[in-house]
Each structure stands twice: as C-alpha cells, then as structure tokens.
Amino acid sequence: MPAPIRLRELIRTIRTARTQAEEREMIQKECAAIRSSFREEDNTYRCRNVAKLLYMHMLGYPAHFGQLECLKLIASQKFTDKRIGYLGAMLLLDERQDVHLLMTNCIKNDLNHSTQYVQGLALCTLGCMGSSEMCRDLAGEVEKLLKTSNSYLRKKAALCAVHVIRKVPELMEMFLPATKNLLSEKNHGVLHTSVVLLTEMCERSPDMLAHFRKLVPQLVRILKNLIMSGYSPEHDVSGISDPFLQVRILRLLRILGRSDDDSSEAMNDILAQVATNTETSKNVGNAILYETVLTIMDIKSESGLRVLAINILGRFLLNNDKNIRYVALTSLLKTVQTDHNAVQRHRSTIVDCLKDLDVSIKRRAMELSFALVNGNNIRGMMKELLYFLDSCDPEFKADCASGVFLAAEKYAPSKRWHIDTIMRVLTTAGSYVRDDSVPNLIQLITNSVEMHAYTVQRLYKALLDDISQQPLVQVASWCIGEYGDLLVSGQCEEEEPIQDEVLDVLEGLLVSNLSTPVTRGYSLTAIMKLSTRFTSVNRIKKVVSIYGSTSLILYCCNDPISSWISFNFHLTECPLSVCQTFQLQLLSPSSNVVPALNQGTVTQVIRVLNPQKQQLRMRIKLTYTLKGSPVQDLAEVNNFPPQSWQ
Amino acid sequence: MQFMLLFSRQGKLRLQKWYVPLSDKERKKISRDLVQTILARKPKMCSFLEWRDLKIVYKRYASLYFCCAVEDQDNELITLEIIHRYVELLDKYFGSVCELDIIFNFEKAYFILDEFLLGGEAQETSKKNVLKAIEQADLLQEVRIFLYHQVAEPIREIDCQLDSSWSRAATK
Numbered sequence: 126m127p128a129p130i131r132l133r134e135l136i137r138t139i140r141t142a143r144t145q146a147e148e149r150e151m152i153q154k155e156c157a158a159i160r161s162s163f164r165e166e167d168n169t170y171r172c173r174n175v176a177k178l179l180y181m182h183m184l185g186y187p188a189h190f191g192q193l194e195c196l197k198l199i200a201s202q203k204f205t206d207k208r209i210g211y212l213g214a215m216l217l218l219d220e221r222q223d224v225h226l227l228m229t230n231c232i233k234n235d236l237n238h239s240t241q242y243v244q245g246l247a248l249c250t251l252g253c254m255g256s257s258e259m260c261r262d263l264a265g266e267v268e269k270l271l272k273t274s275n276s277y278l279r280k281k282a283a284l285c286a287v288h289v290i291r292k293v294p295e296l297m298e299m300f301l302p303a304t305k306n307l308l309s310e311k312n313h314g315v316l317h318t319s320v321v322l323l324t325e326m327c328e329r330s331p332d333m334l335a336h337f338r339k340l341v342p343q344l345v346r347i348l349k350n351l352i353m354s355g356y357s358p359e360h361d362v363s364g365i366s367d368p369f370l371q372v373r374i375l376r377l378l379r380i381l382g383r384s385d386d387d388s389s390e391a392m393n394d395i396l397a398q399v400a401t402n403t404e405t406s407k408n409v410g411n412a413i414l415y416e417t418v419l420t421i422m423d424i425k426s427e428s429g430l431r432v433l434a435i436n437i438l439g440r441f442l443l444n445n446d447k448n449i450r451y452v453a454l455t456s457l458l459k460t461v462q463t464d465h466n467a468v469q470r471h472r473s474t475i476v477d478c479l480k481d482l483d484v485s486i487k488r489r490a491m492e493l494s495f496a497l498v499n500g501n502n503i504r505g506m507m508k509e510l511l512y513f514l515d516s517c518d519p520e521f522k523a524d525c526a527s528g529v530f531l532a533a534e535k536y537a538p539s540k541r542w543h544i545d546t547i548m549r550v551l552t553t554a555g556s557y558v559r560d561d562s563v564p565n566l567i568q569l570i571t572n573s574v575e576m577h578a579y580t581v582q583r584l585y586k587a588l589l590d591d592i593s594q595q596p597l598v599q600v601a602s603w604c605i606g607e608y609g610d611l612l613v614s615g616q617c618e619e620e621e622p623i624q625d626e627v628l629d630v631l632e633g634l635l636v637s638n639l640s641t642p643v644t645r646g647y648s649l650t651a652i653m654k655l656s657t658r659f660t661s662v663n664r665i666k667k668v669v670s671i672y673g674s675t676s677l678i679l680y681c682c683n684d685p686i687s688s689w690i691s692f693n694f695h696l697t698e699c700p701l702s703v704c705q706t707f708q709l710q711l712l713s714p715s716s717n718v719v720p721a722l723n724q725g726t727v728t729q730v731i732r733v734l735n736p737q738k739q740q741l742r743m744r745i746k747l748t749y750t751l752k753g754s755p756v757q758d759l760a761e762v763n764n765f766p767p768q769s770w771q
Numbered sequence: 772m773q774f775m776l777l778f779s780r781q782g783k784l785r786l787q788k789w790y791v792p793l794s795d796k797e798r799k800k801i802s803r804d805l806v807q808t809i810l811a812r813k814p815k816m817c818s819f820l821e822w823r824d825l826k827i828v829y830k831r832y833a834s835l836y837f838c839c840a841v842e843d844q845d846n847e848l849i850t851l852e853i854i855h856r857y858v859e860l861l862d863k864y865f866g867s868v869c870e871l872d873i874i875f876n877f878e879k880a881y882f883i884l885d886e887f888l889l890g891g892e893a894q895e896t897s898k899k900n901v902l903k904a905i906e907q908a909d910l911l912q913e914v915r916i917f918l919y920h921q922v923a924e925p926i927r928e929i930d931c932q933l934d935s936s937w938s939r940a941a942t943k
Contacts, residue, residue: 252890412848
C-alpha cells in the first residue's frame with residue numbers, strides 16, 4: 126500500500142484543477158483513499174490524512190468522517206499528532222454534537238501533561254470550543270493552572286477561565302481565590318489576560334464588581350508605569366508601550382468607576398494624563414485615546430475631564446483617517462444626550478461630515494446632526510440637511526425626510542417657514558417620504574389656518590412642475606380639494622388659476638400612468654369636494670361619471686350641522702380620506718362585478734374613525750348605464766344604530 | 772471576538788477561526804454572505820461596518836482580507852492593531868509572508884493564531900514571546916514539516932498610510 130500523498134502535494138495538485146468539476150473529482154478520489162486509510166487504523170499516516178481533510182474542509186467539502194480520527198490523534202502520544210488533532214477538533218467538531226464529549230478525558234490528561242506546549246494545546250481548545258459539560262468537568266483543572274507560577278500556562282488558564290465563566294456562570298466563584306495576586310505579575314501576557322478575566326467577572330456580578338473596586342489603585346499604578354516607563358522593545362508599538370494592555374486596563378477602569386464616585390475620583394488624574402500625553406500620529410495612539418474617552422464619558426468624571434474628552438472627539442473628526450472619524454461620530458452619538466452643549470461646539474465639523482464619501486460616516490453625521498438641531502440653530506441646520514437630502518443616496522432619503530419633518534415640527538420659527546420646508550422635502554425627495562407622512566402633513570396644514578391660501582398656491586405650483594412624486598401629489602390634491610376656493614379667488618400673491626385650469630390639473634392626475642390608485646382616489650375626492658366650492662359643477666359631474674361606472678359617491682363638506690362624509694372609489698384600491706371630523710378607510714370590494722339576476726352581492730367594508738362621536742349618516746348615489754342610457758339612484762342611510770357612533 | 776476570517780480577493784477562504792458555537796451550515800452561510808459584502812466595498816471606505824447585528828473590522832493586506840467580528844463593547848481601533856500584530860507574526864515566521872505561504876502552510880497559520888489569541892482575546896502582547904513559543908513547539912514535532920515557501924507577492928499594507936517604521940517592522 127503506497128504511502129498517502131503528502132499535504133503540500135495534495136494542495137498543489139488540487140490547485141491545478143481548471144474547473145470546479147475537476148476539483149471535485151480530485152477531492153472525491155482523495156477522500157476515498159483517506160477513508161480506506163482510516164478504516165485500516167493506520168497510525169503512521171493518520172496525522173497527514175487528517176491535515177489533508179482539514180484543507181479540503183476549508184475548500185467547502187464535507188469532512189465529518191474525520192471527526193473520530195481527530196479524537197484518536199488527540200489521544201496519541203506524539204506532539205505532531207496532538208497538534209493536528211486539536212486543530213481538527215476545533216474546526217470539525219462543535220459542542221452541539223455529543224461526539225465532542227469524548228475529548229473531555231484527553232483534555233483532562235493533557236492539562237496535566239509534563240510538556241507545557243501540550244498543556245497549552247488543551248487549554249486553547251477548551252477555551253475556544255469547550256461546551257458547558259466539558260467546562261463543568263474541567264473547571265477544577267483550569268483553576269489549578271490559574272495558580273501556577275508558569276506564566277506561559279497562567280495566561281492561557283486565565284482566558285480559559287473566561288470561557289468557562291461564559292459557559293457556566295455559576296462557576297465564577299471558584300476562580301475568585303486564584304485572582305488574588307494576578308495583578309502583581311510582571312509578565313504582560315498574564316497581566317493582559319488577568320485584566321480580561323477580572324473584566325468578565327465584574328461585568329457579570331455586582332458582588333464581584335464591589336469586591337474588585339479595591340484594585341483601582343493598583344490598576345492606576347500599572348497604567349502609569351506603562352506610560353511613564355521608557356522604551357521597552359518587547360512591548361513597543363510605534364513608541365507606545367503595550368497598547369493592548371493599556372486599552373484593557375482603561376476598559377476595566379470604566380466598569381469599576383461607573384456609578385462609583387470614589388473610584389472615579391481615584392482614576393481622574395491618570396485619565397487626564399493619558400488623554401493629554403498620548404501620541405496621536407498613529408492608529409495605536411488613537412485607539413488608546415478612544416478607549417480613554419469612552420471611560421471618561423461613562424464614569425463619574427468631573428466636568429473638565431468630560432470637556433477634554435469631547436474635545437478629543439472633536440479633533441478626531443478632523444483626522445484624515447476615516448476610521449478615526451467613524452469612531453468619533455459613533456461616540457458623539459452616544460454622548461449627545463448627556464453632554465449636549467459640549468457636542469454642540471463641534472456642530473459645524475459634524476455637518477461637514479455629511480459630505481464625506483463613506484456611507485457609514487454620512488449616516489452617523491446625519492443622525493448626529495438631527496440630534497443637535499434646536500431652536501437656535503434650526504434655520505442654519507435645516508439648510509444643510511435639506512442640501513444633504515437633495516444630494517444623498519436613496520438609502521438615506523426616507524430617514525432624512527422623516528428627520529426633517531420631526532425637527533421642523535419641533536422648532537419651526539414660523540408657520541410659513543414650516544410649510545416651505547415641507548414643500549422642499551416633498552419636491553426634492555417626495556417619492557421617499559413615508560406613507561404616514563401624508564395624513565400627518567394634511568393634519569398640520571389643516572391646523573395652520575392662516576397659511577391655507579399660501580400652502581394651496583405653492584402646492585398647486587408644484588403640481589404644475591411634477592406629478593411623479595406620489596406623496597406630494599396626494600397632499601396637493603387634498604389641499605386643492607379643501608382650499609380650491611382660496612386658490613382661484615385671488616387671495617394668493619401670484620396670478621390665480623381659473624377653475625377649469627385647476628380641474629384640468631386634477632383630471633390630469635386621474636389619467637396619468639404615474640398616479641397610483643391611492644393618488645387617483647385623492648384626486649377624485651378633491652374633484653368631488655370642489656363641487657361645493659366651484660361653479661363648474663357640470664364638468665365635475667361629467668368627470669365623476671366617466672371614472673365610475675358604478676361608484677359610491679359620498680361627499681364631504683365642512684358643515685358642522687350635518688357632517689356628511691364623502692369619498693369615492695373605483696371598485697379598486699381605497700384612498701385614505703382625511704377630513705375634519707371623520708377618517709375613512711375603504712377596503713377593497715369583494716368583487717368588481719355585481720352578478721346579474723340577484724345571484725349575488727358585492728360587499729365593501731368601510732371603516733370610519735369618528736373620534737368626535739358625530740352622528741353617522743351616509744348618502745349613496747348610484748350611477749350606471751342601463752341599455753345605453755345613464756341612470757341615477759339616490760339613497761340615504763340615516764338609521765345607523767347609535768351604538769355605532771356614540 | 773466572535774470569529775476571524777481570511778479570504779482572497781476572489782472570495783476564497785484561507786483561514787476561519789470561530790470562537791462562538793455555530794454549525795457548519797451556519798458558518799458557511801455567514802462566511803459567504805460576509806465575504807460578498809466586504810468584497811463589494813470600495814477601497815476608500817471605512818474599515819468598520821455594522822453587518823447583521825455584528826461589528827465587523829477588516830483590513831486588506833496585499834491579496835488577503837483579514838476580517839474580524841467583534842462584540843459591541845470592543846474597541847475597533849485596537850482590533851485593527853490586533854489584525855496588524857497577527858500579520859507581523861506571520862511575516863516574521865514565514866519571512867516576508869505572502870498568500871501562498873498561508874495556502875500551503877495553513878495549519879501553521881492556525882498554530883500561530885492560537886498562540887496569539889485564545890477564546891477571541893489576546894493571550895500574549897509580546898511579539899517575541901509568541902514567536903518563541905511557536906519555535907519551541909515546532910521543535911517538539913516528531914516529523915519536521917519544512918516550510919513550503921513560494922516566492923510571490925509579499926503581504927504588505929495597502930490603502931493606508933504606509934509608515935517607514937511599520938514597513939521596517941514587517942520586513943524584518
């Protein structure tokens with residue numbers, strides 16, 4: 126039996142495959158050879174075969190038949206075997222399958238092995254993929270190794286303990302004694318992993334947090350030494366000593382100082398020192414500053430320190446490195462509520478970020494800008510945000526439009542400015558405006574009584590330019606229906622249109638391909654309403670008769686005595702009609718055809734929202750053609766049971 | 772850290788290290804989708820993105836993308852340093868590392884990663900100590916596997932401010 130081919134040989138061969146099919150064939154052939162080798166319980170080449178299997182697994186091919194072989198490798202005495210075996214276990218096994226439990230005994234033995242590199246393999250595997258059952262069984266061994274003087278093992282045991290605690294939180298207590306002098310270590314690896322372990326324990330348990338608060342002075346001292354100490358070649362990164370450890374200590378300090386005045390005070394000085402002395406020319410220095418800022422903002426720091434932190438973020442915003450700008454915006458977004466005034470000082474820089482090329486930065490700048498809008502800066506900010514709305518990618522437009530509407534509603538300096546702003550949004554991003562904006566805007570316009578004439582004139586003008594943006598068209602139609610009399614009566618600044626021109630425009634909406642059924646509903650409703658305001662009633666009747674072969678016509682007038690409800694539909698979609706006392710929703714009718722000879726009915730549900738509990742009355746007008754001649758039938762429904770509207 | 776992926780510009784996986792329990796099927800789906808998302812990004816974009824409910828940090832070195840998924844509380848900027856440290860370790864071990872080194876010696880890449888990170892966190896912050904440990908472990912191997920080394924494009928940082936001290940550290 127020839128020896129199985131070597132790993133590198135296999136890799137080279139597979140890479141010569143020119144097609145997916147060719148590759149698959151090679152893989153299948155090799156898998157077959159490996160399978161028979163496994164069946165023969167070949168100890169010599171098991172390691173080589175599993176390694177090849179792992180390569181094929183990375184290419185995406187199934188390798189589950191190698192799982193047990195990994196376990197055999199782990200149990201072998203040879204280090205080469207164990208190395209590949211543990212790697213295979215981490216890649217092929219997962220804790221959801223029972224087979225992984227077979228590893229437990231091997232790991233236990235290896236944790237007590239005489240060679241530290243074997244112990245290391247076991248710790249690494251356990252810390253990477255140990256299931257809760259395994260962790261329960263082996264926690265004692267890990268705890269033992271946490272107390273060893275061998276720093277190579279101690280650091281690994283610490284991170285393994287972190288994993289055990291994540292899997293089985295109840296076991297946290299048992300690691301407490303071993304943490305006693307972890308921070309007295311000189312070895313940076315042990316220090317780093319110890320800080321990670323302490324962080325995990327403090328985050329999980331308020332008792333632990335209280336217990337470890339006493340470590341603050343020691344942590345401050347370690348951090349100080351790192352900053353003040355001279356060049357240390359072993360831990361230096363671009364002139365900074367062990368940035369990884371610095372960042373983890375800062376994070377632990379954050380957790381310890383949070384909601385505790387004494388601890389926060391104890392760390393005040395060192396935080397100020399790090400914030401002012403850290404070199405900012407490279408990413409590594411900025412990483413430390415970033416963590417420092419997060420800590421300052423989260424603990425009970427004095428105001429001077431907080432201002433220092435926000436200013437660091439302000440400087441970050443001006444950094445050429447987009448990653449730095451990104452984290453600055455993210456952090457500012459978190460603090461804008463609590464430190465609003467300090468963040469306001471950087472408003473112009475934030476607004477500049479709206480023009481950034483990176484999508485994530487733009488989004489954050491937009492969110493932050495909206496958070497910074499207030500009564501004082503509304504005009505200036507809105508200018509920038511509207512400009513952004515004009516030019517931004519479609520994915521932003523809906524959120525931006527909503528944000529503008531909200532801000533305008535809160536801080537509009539005048540009604541006219543408010544209407545103008547709404548107009549601007551509808552005309553520039555009208556198709557992206559959310560569905561619920563339309564009724565909200567209508568409500569807003571209704572309430573701005575003195576602006577009715579101005580509003581309807583502007584909306585009418587906008588319609589003349591563009592009828593493609595549905596929300597704009599819907600709002601405009603509704604306004605014309607309500608205030609059409611103001612539009613034609615000369616109350617506006619510009620030359621007023623005549624009634625027929627207005628009807629032309631509305632009719633144009635009915636026939637346009639661009640109009641959705643909802644929009645058509647709005648425009649037909651508007652035409653109907655104008656029957657009470659305009660004099661060209663005949664024309665209106667004609668339009669309605671054309672667009673409804675069988676139409677229910679209920680018309681609305683703002684008559685407080687008899688609040689008639691009116692709307693119309695085309696046996697298709699339903700418009701959402703908004704009027705002063707009622708809101709109506711028409712659902713689709715059960716059919717478009719009323720069967721002949723009383724063989725069936727068509728049902729349509731009309732939902733009425735009647736918050737002012739006005740009496741409900743319905744007038745029905747049926748128009749149809751019978752043998753070529755038009756017929757009209759009128760009916761009234763006056764006997765809605767009082768319970769339905771009271 | 773939840774996982775780390777290394778993949779080529781064509782989307783081929785060169786290394787996948789998972790620190791959270793997921794089935795093979797789930798891992799494949801995540802890898803495929805995330806790789807596509809990152810490959811679609813333009814060079815001038817940020818190294819960070821929010822994807823599904825994860826924070827992703829990635830950086831391209833020559834023909835390889837190094838991509839990590841980190842937790843909400845994790846510092847993105849220091850994650851970039853973690854990635855860079857791993858690249859430096861590979862570079863020192865292989866001597867001017869290139870993608871082919873990682874393809875042909877993938878198990879070594881894993882061994883090095885497992886001496887640097889454990890359970891998703893850094894276990895050793897000294898470059899020297901990580902390399903020393905790997906060296907010693909290699910000596911223990913009963914069957915010496917020599918490095919299959921190809922001369923090809925070395926891994927260098929691109930699309931970022933290449934600083935002379937960084938490139939010096941990477942070439943040593």
